[in-house]
Amino acid sequence: MSRSNKQEKQSKYEEYKKQRPKKLRDMSAFIKECDQKLSERMDGISREICANSEIKLIGLIGPTCAGKTTAANMLEKSFSAMGKKLHTISIDDFYYDADILHRQSRDGEIDYDSPDTIDVAELRRFVKEIFANDRSHCPIFDFTIGKRNGYREYECGENDIFLFEGIQVLYPEISRIFSDSGHPSVEIYIAPQGSLETGGRVFVPNEIRFMRRIVRDRKFRGAEAEFTFRLWKSVRENEEKNIFPYVEKCKYSIDTTMPYEIGVLKPFLVSALEHIPTNSPYRKEADEMLLKIENVIPISHELIPDNSIYKEFV
Template structure:
């Protein structure tokens, strides 16, 4: 029996039923510059080892894409875990957070590995790569999975199974004789994982891997101590609350303790924002400028408002200036390679005018502040004049706030740079993290629907471009920050579910981003929903779900 497949470029071919996506991909590998690492069947991303038993559309995901790198890193982590289990089975590992193009894994039971241990682990991994050791894809029933997890005493994973239908088949992967469950497709064998290194780092190990598009060379690992410290703080705090996994969050919600977790999470935010205001106050008249930067959907607007309130409490008058008002006029805006305007480039800001105004304001002069008209692409002057009093501090929010070119005329001692992002500590289990980029994308999907009349399709289509801008203009400067503030809330995944799910379900199967929508829906399917009524009106999360006390400023 043959099945009919609609392939890339609308090619239609017949294959024997049971042919895997891997076998089909070999007929098209020459059409791509990067290796195929994942299949897409009927719009849903799936393992290349999936056998096809019915007609449908087929597409492929290559390694040098964001989704392709998820597959690559997931498989590299599995290879590392197998090496640990074979050579040092007493070592307990948890996958923590990304550090650029590297993954930090914490040793949770205090064992210290020497450089010789790391070399032995690396050699073992490379041996499996050289052998093209297969990563075997296998289905098991929910009951079989429950039995396996009970034997392994993995309570978090057992709890997550509650959201899965009884007749649903689960995918488990085997590398040699080590079986593991991962939330997402894996590579078919280890030969794809040729370049990596293990580095001793703090109380664990960093797995360094290549950047997408530069897979033939391994960049030197660049430490991000400030960012990693913030990850650690949030992980320790969420662990203390026993709310560091989706399973634990679900249990808290089902037990009726959601209100307590919300109150504690919001109190932590308020305490940390107050501490930043105190730091500015303690510097006396030295700090005249506070620059707030962060990637999309990090909560910059609400953070700036709440910081301003705390400054007023301390007797300081915050004066906001929007960096957006200093865009160059449309005629002078830089363009991308495709000819479209590059509004996210630092060159899109009139750096000369902005620095001139900063210098004059801090010198006590009166300055006429522009207002940028995004409809006409022209800068207008509508009569707003500004002069700083002795008790005033300029508050500037914008994606380029950490770039020194933005405020080059202001000495370092007279300004404070704050970087904010949603660095989620939440994970599905010890090996399956919820990525910060996914949490921010969920926030943006909900906010764009609530306040910008954008459906999920539009938001998802724009997301890759947003991410490219962040990688180029924001992330390289994050370690330049004087302070890093984490806007994540341990309960927010449950609140965002209620709003994001119907939006994602509305993405048509015919659209390329349907695959990403289905991946996010699968992620959301594991969490118990939570209503927003318990969230205080000044919460950063209100910036996305609505009902903010600062809604006029949003």
């Protein structure tokens, strides 16, 4: 997204904040407008890819809390409207069993973002099978038991396309599998890429993702903010090492920054951050974040449409 478009979104957000006391439907309309622009971007990318009938492999890459899961669902609908069947494959399904990973880890803690956790040979087999047979079989990794639990079968017909989703897709060990397949592939990078100015403060992309992660972890994964703070350093180190250096390889880029999002996140953030104990090593950072969002006008998450990418976080 161009700088002028980002600035336009920001100015519209400030304008809508001023109008907000009049009617909630003004903010609701603005939210729908932002989501519609993202949907149109997805549709445009889908049309371009479908125009090349040789493309059977797509990589959807992004750092944590980029919106990959919902984006994959949106792309599936776009491809379906064009007569194509898009199969979303999670790279997570190619993890080694947890007992193997525990033995390989240095301190007993499994770093699921590490390239070493992926069974590259199994992934290579699956990709080869896509082009060799009319059926392919993808393993199913069950996190509740920490191991593979069966296989999922996919058709590999003329109109079937496979989208591989996960932060690991750009890892050299993984991307090499697609380039070695002998068939053209394309990568899509997705992440918040623009800063937001609201409440008199500026929020940069990595900060926005961190806020999303705090809210998502607490709401959907039962993890308190202190846990997310503790993990964040290693998450960011992995992104800087294994994702961001390779982003320029991606043909397409999708910016998931939503001009309204800090207002939507605020009530959830306040609740999560206030639960961090006073003696926690992250209490100071939590207080700094609370201070930064203090003047942000809250926006009800109930205004978010059910098909919005933001439902992934709130």
